[in-house]
Amino acid sequence: MSKTAELLNGAAELFPDEVVTEAHVRHLDLPGNAGRFALITLDNGHDHKKPSTFGPQSLARLDGAIDQVEREAAAGEIVGVGITGKPFVFAVGADLKGVEALKEHDQALVIGRGGHDVFSRLGALGVPTFAYYNGAAMGGGVEVGLHCTYRTASAALPAFSLPEVFLGLVPGWGGCTLLPNLIGAERAVSVIIENSLNQNRQLKGAQVYELGIADALFEGADFLEESLRWTASVLKGEIEVVRAEVDRGEAWDEAVARGKEIADGKVHGAAPAPYRALDIIAAARTGDLRQGFEAEDNALADLIMSGELRSGLYAFDLVNKRAKRPAGAPDKQLARPVGKVGVVGAGLMASQLALLFARRLEVPVVLTDIDQERIDKGVAYCHEEIDKLLLKGRVNQDKANRLKALVTGSLDKAGAFGDADFVIEAVFEEMGVKQQVFAEVEAVVPETAILATNTSSLSVSEMASKLSHPERVVGFHFFNPVAILPLLEIVRGERTDDASLATAFATAKQLKKSAVLVKDAPAFVVNRVLTRFLGEVLGSIDEGTPVDVADRALAPLGLPMSPIQLLELVGPAVAHHVSGTLHAAFPDRFEVSANLGRIVEAGKKNLYTYETGKPELDPEVATLFEVGGTVLTEEQVRTRALDAIAQEIRLMLDEGVVAEPQDVDLCLITGAGWPFHLGGVTPYLDREGVSERAAGGRFLAQGVASVPA
Structure with missing residues (x-):
């Protein structure tokens, strides 16, 4: 048994619920007498729209298929190897259900190394290898193809992405290293960082080809047949695949710098994943694949054990499962x-x-x-x-x-x-x-x-x-x-x-x-949480904290906008009205800011001006402010706001406003755009000790959006 097989067999017990993806090998004669060809098809045996994933057993199946074609290639029995997916679906990456169960760094390291060991064999078979992206390809599904010599894409391909940094990971099975060396750092940053942090934006088949990830594009109806015909022409030398030269000069550094600006604008330094990915992309400039794969292994293992990743997976599950089966919804037959x-x-x-x-x-x-x-x-x-x-x-x-x-x-x-x-x-x-x-x-x-x-x-x-x-x-x-x-x-x-x-x-x-x-409770969920949080920030300003200090206080959370930007988006008049409603219901916790009232009375809709290119307090607004003499630090404002959020969520749960903390998090993610790396907010409050300090205990059990005990 190979070392890789031993690693994967050892890891399999950590993924008891893995839906195993088989790797079927079949042989065919390529058109034009181009020779005998081996085609590996990934198939998890479910309905065609159910995506194939890679857990330890699935990687072991692919490893076994590669064993077979490697022997055939060495014996001169085949001229090339292709890999594709079942109809409509190529593969969508790692089995995330199993990743959540990992408790130790060494276990996480095995997953990274196992994927690299198996996938990299496709680039070392001694015969050309071809990936045929026939359907949805994400994460490891994209990366397995990057290890091949050539790639084709279907024009009907609906979704193609490396979504890892969106969830709190890096493309850790070759993506961060191979993609920039294939299409250049600028385009790789767009795929790995920009698209991922823009709510996991997907590429279509034509875009995959235009970016240079795929070497050829064919219509979906006869995609595989056309891909095999193209493969025969490549192997016979009738088609030469020419790729653009990768710029390894200043453009590489500029691309990484642009990626950092994008990450700063989206997560404000609060989530490590995009920055770890950018470090690997920066180092990939040398073209040293072994070094790059090792960096991916280490980053993947570190991030798998991080709170941000656990929160990201929890949030992903909320949006993709709980949102589709709402808690407490009556029988749909009554509709x-x-x-x-x-x-x-x-x-x-x-x-x-x-x-x-x-x-x-x-x-x-x-x-x-x-x-x-x-x-x-x-x-x-x-x-x-x-x-x-x-x-x-x-x-x-x-x-x-x-x-x-x-x-x-x-x-x-x-x-x-x-x-x-x-x-x-x-x-x-x-x-x-x-x-x-x-x-x-x-x-x-x-x-x-x-x-x-x-x-x-x-x-x-x-x-x-x-x-x-x-x-x-x-x-x-x-x-x-x-x-x-x-x-x-x-x-x-x-x-x-x-x-x-x-x-x-x-x-x-x-x-x-x-x-x-x-x-039916005042302001329901999102507006109640946001108004309490915003009220504490405005309260600190009313008491004497400078606006810019209070506004920066929540930056370490990586929220989509600062408190003052949120106030401007909602509109001072609306925010003032909602705070009044909540003050009437809960006068001990919700204050009505007198300064905000003066802003509304003056008809001001914005607190900031942007004439210098950065937000600055409007002088007309400043003249309306009446403040006290208590000046808080950013950390003190942040503590005050987070404690208030935790307290309010606990009260909402005690009142039965929603069924569970998961519903609060789902509301904040889908209604306020709060990031996946916070898991909405309760995983973050648990992780930072705020829940125990301000709400009497954790919101979620250990192991839910966190490393299992």
């Missing part, structure tokens, strides 16, 4: 069909909602408002956005025409909503206004119609309290921008019935949103 949607209001938020419903449900959507001018503006917004989709090639002309025809407006609620199945209001955030709107709507809609509110902080139960049928009122809280942020907080009022709730969840799924069931 009623939605064939027409009404939107009360025609402002920006209402117009965004109308566009989303039309695009995803493809049913008639009618906007109403208090005057025709507003309605016309709202409908025009939807039509203009659809035209933009047409220009970008996201829809064809026929689809654009149909979508625009679905969105209309009317001053007459009775005529507009008389046959609507789902009506959502997005009007001014004031209880009396919303109650009046619902009373008007209830009078004209069918008895089975759902009445939804997009309120961000008001009581859904109180809103429904004066209606004849309060059981059909449900909170349907979107986040701005509606087209981008996936979260939808679905709020069950005191009298909301199961059928209405089931319809809300079914509609959310059609809208392709991540729905979380929340209790």
Whole structure:
């Protein structure tokens, strides 16, 4: 037994739930009498859309297949070796379920070395090797192909990426070393760092070819046949593969520097993975593959044992599993069909909602408002956005025409909503206004119609309290921008019935949103956490801490924006209103900033100016501030804010606002863009000891988003 096989057999017991990917070898005669060829196909035996992954047993299967073709190559029985995947899927990398279970650094090191040992054999067979990217390829699925001599890609390839740094790892089976040596550091940084940190942006087949990762591009319908025909021509010398020369001069250093700027802009130094990847890319300039692979092994092992990686895997699981099976959602069989949607209001938020419903449900959507001018503006917004989709090639002309025809407006609620199945209001955030709107709507809609509110902080139960049928009122809280942020907080009022709730969840799924069931409590989840956190930062400013000091305090978390930037995005008036709502409910914890009130009264929408290229406090805003004499350090502000977040989450869980800490984290990731390396926030609070200090104990058991005990 080889050393690699021994390592993999030893590691297999750490991955008891591994879905084993087989590596089947078959032989065929290449076209044009080019010779006998061995083709390895990766297949995990599940349905075609189930991706193949690489755990220890899967790597061992591939290692065994390479043993076979290596013997055949040495005996002169084959002229080349290819590797491809089952229909529609190539392979998507390491088995992350097993990685989470690793407890020791040496165990993690085995995984890195095992992948390198197996994959690198493809580059040392003595005959040319070919990777045929026939379908989705990510992580190790990309890297196994990088070890081959040549690569082809399908034009139908839907997703190709090295997503590791997004999760808290590095491309550790050759990606950081081989890719820059293949396509240059600039392009490699785009794939490994930039795309990954932009929510794991995927490449299509044509882009893989344009970047120089693939040497040829073929249509999906006959991809393998064309790839084999091309392979025969390469082996016979009829086609010479010419690649662009890699610039190993200053351009390499400039690319690494650009990667660091991207990482700083996204994670602000708070997550180690992108910086470890950049270190390896920088060293890869020499072309020393052995040294590069060793650096990848060490980085992979270190990061596998890190809290950031465990948090990243936890967050990935929340977004890809829990979001698809919302806790507490009623039986979907109770849901009623939605064939027409009404939107009360025609402002920006209402117009965004109308566009989303039309695009995803493809049913008639009618906007109403208090005057025709507003309605016309709202409908025009939807039509203009659809035209933009047409220009970008996201829809064809026929689809654009149909979508625009679905969105209309009317001053007459009775005529507009008389046959609507789902009506959502997005009007001014004031209880009396919303109650009046619902009373008007209830009078004209069918008895089975759902009445939804997009309120961000008001009581859904109180809103429904004066209606004849309060059981059909449900909170349907979107986040701005509606087209981008996936979260939808679905709020069950005191009298909301199961059928209405089931319809809300079914509609959310059609809208392709991540729905979380929340209790009817002030500001629900995201706004409650953010308002408490922001309130502590503003409170420190009110007491005398300089704005720039308070604003930098949370930078070590790597949040998507600073507190003041968040305040500007939300809008001072909205933030002030929500803080007032929460102060009324919880006066002991939520203060209303007098300075923020003065900013709102003065009509200021921004606290910063950017005339010098960097954020600076607007002098007009500065004159509005009245502050005390208590000056805190960044660390003191950060401690204050984190303790407040932990305390508030504990209280929300005790009150039953959501079922579990996982729901809070899912809300913060999908509704506020909080990063994967924090796991939302509770894994970070546990890791840093904040949970025990401020909330009476850990939120998650040891081993959940952390190294097992």
